[in-house]
Amino acid sequence: MATAPSASSSPSTAVTGDTNTTPPPSSSAVPDASPSPFAAIEFLTVCHHLKKTKRAGWVTRDVKDPESVADHMYRMSLMALIAPDVPGLDRNKCIKMAIVHDIAEALIGDITPLDGVSKADKSEREQAALEYMCKIIGVGEGSRGKEITELWMDYEANSSPEAKFVKDLDKVEMILQALDYEDEQGKDLDEFFCSTAGKFQTEVGKAWASEIVSRRSNT
Numbered sequence: 001m002a003t004a005p006s007a008s009s010s011p012s013t014a015v016t017g018d019t020n021t022t023p024p025p026s027s028s029a030v031p032d033a034s035p036s037p038f039a040a041i042e043f044l045t046v047c048h049h050l051k052k053t054k055r056a057g058w059v060t061r062d063v064k065d066p067e068s069v070a071d072h073m074y075r076m077s078l079m080a081l082i083a084p085d086v087p088g089l090d091r092n093k094c095i096k097m098a099i100v101h102d103i104a105e106a107l108i109g110d111i112t113p114l115d116g117v118s119k120a121d122k123s124e125r126e127q128a129a130l131e132y133m134c135k136i137i138g139v140g141e142g143s144r145g146k147e148i149t150e151l152w153m154d155y156e157a158n159s160s161p162e163a164k165f166v167k168d169l170d171k172v173e174m175i176l177q178a179l180d181y182e183d184e185q186g187k188d189l190d191e192f193f194c195s196t197a198g199k200f201q202t203e204v205g206k207a208w209a210s211e212i213v214s215r216r217s218n219t
Contacts, residue, residue, distance in 0.1 A: 035137035035144060043136045049106040056110040057174075061189065063181050069105045072173060073098060079169045083204055089161050093151070097166045100148050101155045104129040123156070168205025171196040175209060179216050 035043065050070040058066030076098040080091060102110075107129035111122050130152055134145030155163045175196055178189040193213065200206045 033138060033140060033142035033144070039137050043133060046106050046133055046136070047103070050103070053105055053109055056112045056114075057192070058177075058181065060112070060114060061187065063187060064185055067177060069102050069110060072177070073100075073102055075176075076101075076166070076169045076173045079173065079208075080166065083165075083169075086161075086165075086202075086204065089165060093162045094166055094169075096147075097151045097155050097162055098169060100151050101166060101170065103133065103148065103152065107132065126156075164201040165204065168200050168202045168209075171200065172205055172208045172212070176212050179212055182216070183219060 050073070051068050053069045054066045055069060055072055077095050080094040080098045083091060083094070085091065104126040105111075108125045111117050111125070117125075130149060131139075134149050137143065137145045137148075139145040139149065154160050155166055158164060158167055175193055178192040181187050182189055193216070196209065200209055
């Protein structure tokens with residue numbers, strides 16, 4: 001990575017007459033860490049698989065035309081966008097986290113407990129896929145790949161307020177989609193509601209889930 005020249009290596013002061021024309025020294029010049037056009041398109045081509053990968057939970061329940069992983073992440077991102085402001089919560093970070101939280105599934109698919117894959121093995125596969133994808137666009141300081149990796153790791157660790165909020169959005173989006181399929185296709189998807197009951201970590205998540213459950217009980 002190129003570094004800014006030191007003061008000792010800067011050109012000598014140029015003087016015309018008695019006027020100093022040397023520009024002031026640059027402060028903390030940072031190389032452009034954005035991906036090249038080639039790298040950007042390579043990365044986006046891999047991400048295209050998210051649009052084709054169906055959410056496995058719906059596939060195993062014989063839902064007709066089930067949503068893709070990209071569909072799921074898109075509505076989660078909208079949820080983060082319209083969510084109320086909460087003190088101490090970075091909403092922009094939540095939007096970004098929602099966009100990338102399942103990004104590794106572009107390469108490994110949507111692994112569920114029914115696949116017989118341990119949590120440790122699943123995590124290892126996801127991290128390997130994420131590392132491969134992010135290397136395409138760069139993982140150096142200030143790079144997009146580093147930002148995506150940090151967002152994904154934060155989400156997986158469930159350690160920050162943003163991670164807890166997006167974890168809630170993941171569950172809210174799932175039960176809202178379950179309600180959609182019950183209404184549209186006459187499915188009984190009660191197991192999805194049971195699996196999330198009492199597991200919401202934020203007040204917004206609890207309120208939105210309660211609204212969905214209320215609508216379901218009134219149909």
